[in-house]
Amino acid sequence: MISMISSRLARVVVSGIQPTGVPHLGNYLGALSNWVKLQQNAHSDDTLLYMVVGWHGMTLPQNPKLLASARWDMLATLLAVGLDPKRSIIFHQEDNQDHLELSWLLNCLTPVGRLFRMTTWKSRIASSRNADEADVDETLLNAGLLTYPVLQAADILAYRATHVPVGEDQTQHLELTRDIADTFNRTFKSKNALFPLPNLVSTPSHRILSLKDPSSKMSKSSPDIQSRILLTDTPAQIKSKIRGAVTDSIQGITFDPVNRPGCANLLNILAASTGQDVHQTVKGYENKGHGDLKKDVTEAVIELFRDPQKELGRLLQDRAYLQQVSVEGARKAKELSGETMTHVRERVGLC
Structure with missing residues (x-):
């Protein structure tokens, strides 16, 4: 009797976050909480790398002292939300010259x-200057800023990633990464392609929008601090920020992202914070108004942030531990990228 056993290829998951500003609710629901879920659901032979991408933060002007502090704040945040350095490789991007x-x-x-056809550079300049x-x-x-999508491709391809969890605003960048990987493989041919074409890992949460302008996403770079809820x-x-969130003058609560974006944004936040489907969430508001919805959203977000905030406060007082995580993470990352770069140099003729 022949036993049919399906083989499973190990995955390499790579993603990163900039150390520019305190993470907000959109970052948490759109990226960080999903990184934790990927860690929890990962197979034992999967490799997961999560980095604080300081070099990307340099594409717009930064205060050096604030950036130096923000690097450690963000590393502490990754640990506070549940990433485990014993299971995931957590490090500062700039600690690996590869x-x-x-x-x-x-x-x-x-x-x-x-x-030039990439759209993100223009949106980043517009957001930083509060312009269209x-x-x-x-x-x-x-x-x-023009070439940072190529650096992002290098962040991914240095580890020969197979899966990349990114938000919808980064989809275009992942497509570019796949094209660059394919170009390299075709230009420097060998028996086996060096780079896999990484797959997008879609996040289950809806995009969280600005509380003050629900036509745009919640952003760390927006000049209006009331537009985002920080960790x-x-x-x-x-409570104050959600109470002041833009809604509309229509009576009742319905989920209509096109005609009622502010109301829909609050419903998305509530659903994502409580782990529900938004269409199930809205059923509980058939006879309620915006005041009821904002009250429930406030309570859900406060509860969602309770444990991460407590852990973040503890970690920020333990710089020695953060440095230990950083050094060990960079060491592991360099081992993986070093092997890749040996192959890259051989194929392009630089060794």
Whole structure:
């Protein structure tokens, strides 16, 4: 009798977050909580790498002292929300120079015209200046901001990632990464392709929008602090921000993202915070109004943040532990990327 056993290929999961500003509710529901779920559901032979991407933060002007502090705050945040350095490789991107070397080589394969067609650089400038994308002055574009999608590709390909959890605003960048990987594989042919074409890991939560402008996503770079709920906000601050969230003058509660984006955003937040489907959530508001919805959203977010906030406060007082996690994470990351770079140098003729 022949036993039919399906083989399973080990996955390499890679993602990162910038150390620019305290993570907000959108970051938590759209990325961080899903990274934790990926860790919890990972097979024993899967490799997971999560990095604080300091080099990406440099694409817009930064205060050096604030950035130095924010790096550690973000690393502590990753641990506070539930990432385990014994299971996932957690590190600072800038502690591994392989990213820069690979980025330069990939830049030499990437057409400038393709980078100009990327939409994120324009939205980042617009967001930082509180302007419309149509009004963005392209003279504000620096080379780093234009080419940072290639550095992002290097972040992924340095570990030969198979799966990348990203939000919908980064889908275009992952498509570019796949194209760059394919170009490298075809340009520097060998018996086996060096880079797999990484797959998108979609996050189950809806995109969380600004509390003040539900036509745009919640953003760390928005000048209006009332537009986002930060992981470090007190219950009183959370209550105030949600109470002031933009809704509409229509009576009753319905889920209509097109015509009632503010109301739909609050329903999405409530559903994501409580682990429900939004269409199930809205059924509980057939005879209620915006005041009831905002009250429930406030309570759900406060409860969602309760444990992470407590753990974050503890970790921020233990810099020695954070440094230990950082050093060990970088060591493990370098072992993986070092093997990749050996193959890269051989194929391009630099060794």
